[in-house]
Amino acid sequence: MRKPIIAGNWKMYKTATEAKQFVEEVNGLVPDSEKLDAVICAPAIFLAQLVVSAENSPLQIGAQTMSEEDEGAFTGEISPVQLTDIGVKYVIIGHSERRQYFNETDESANKKVKAAFNHGLIPILCVGETLEQRENGETGAVVEAQVEQGISGLTEEQITQLVIAYEPIWAIGTGKTATAEDANEVCGIVRKKVAALYHDEAAEKLRIQYGGSVKPATIDELMGMEHIDGALVGGASLEAGSFVKLLEAGSHA
Numbered sequence: 365m366r367k368p369i370i371a372g373n374w375k376m377y378k379t380a381t382e383a384k385q386f387v388e389e390v391n392g393l394v395p396d397s398e399k400l401d402a403v404i405c406a407p408a409i410f411l412a413q414l415v416v417s418a419e420n421s422p423l424q425i426g427a428q429t430m431s432e433e434d435e436g437a438f439t440g441e442i443s444p445v446q447l448t449d450i451g452v453k454y455v456i457i458g459h460s461e462r463r464q465y466f467n468e469t470d471e472s473a474n475k476k477v478k479a480a481f482n483h484g485l486i487p488i489l490c491v492g493e494t495l496e497q498r499e500n501g502e503t504g505a506v507v508e509a510q511v512e513q514g515i516s517g518l519t520e521e522q523i524t525q526l527v528i529a530y531e532p533i534w535a536i537g538t539g540k541t542a543t544a545e546d547a548n549e550v551c552g553i554v555r556k557k558v559a560a561l562y563h564d565e566a567a568e569k570l571r572i573q574y575g576g577s578v579k580p581a582t583i584d585e586l587m588g589m590e591h592i593d594g595a596l597v598g599g600a601s602l603e604a605g606s607f608v609k610l611l612e613a614g615s616h617a
């Protein structure tokens with residue numbers, strides 16, 4: 365059995381005050397960590413404060429990106445060493461917005477995934493096709509290539525701890541969710557690819573999330589699918605009530 369994982373990606377939303385209020389509101393309502401992993405990936409500027417706010421709750425805090433370097437003259441960057449030092453547990457790697465606006469690639473994602481593991485962080489590696497690629501029937505090939513390059517060189521043990529988020533780019537922030545069947549089909553392709561690159565047991569333990577306009581109204585159907593083990597959620601994770609509903613659905617899956 366794979367433990368469900370619901371992660372909110374706040375992107376560049378909320379002030380520190382709003383973030384603190386959110387965590388205080390959800391703190392008592394987060395399902396037990398034996399049932400579900402609940403994560404909020406917040407802007408870097410208030411990660412340290414949120415780790416403290418969530419101290420007595422099963423809620424874990426994640427970053428939205430990081431440098432692959434441990435330290436150095438990289439103005440504006442944040443390293444995995446700095447993240448683990450303040451108690452951050454997860455980090456999103458290779459989100460499509462990072463790829464689109466900040467020149468991230470499968471190669472840089474691979475370096476960051478390895479750096480995350482080297483410092484005890486759990487990476488959430490994002491993959492997903494554009495609308496054009498989907499319409500051209502290239503979804504499977506695109507996602508397989510992203511997975512193969514993104515996880516290149518990982519140990520089997522790391523594969524079993526990794527989280528991969530399948531986020532079709534056309535479904536992000538658009539209100540267009542992939543159907544649960546379509547999402548499951550691609551998550552199945554991801555799992556099969558990992559099985560081919562490693563072996564079945566490692567692929568069976570790998571957790572795969574779907575992301576793209578997930579809402580409380582759509583989460584149950586998605587979580588009912590064979591290959592979907594959770595969700596990476598933007599808009600619907602910003603409001604405490606909505607996030608708690610997603611966690612409840614995840615914990616009953």
Ligand SMILES: O=C(CO)COP(=O)(O)O
Binds near residue numbers: 531
């Ligand atoms: O990009 C996403 C999560 O990483 C999805 O965002 P939305 O849930 O707002 O579509």
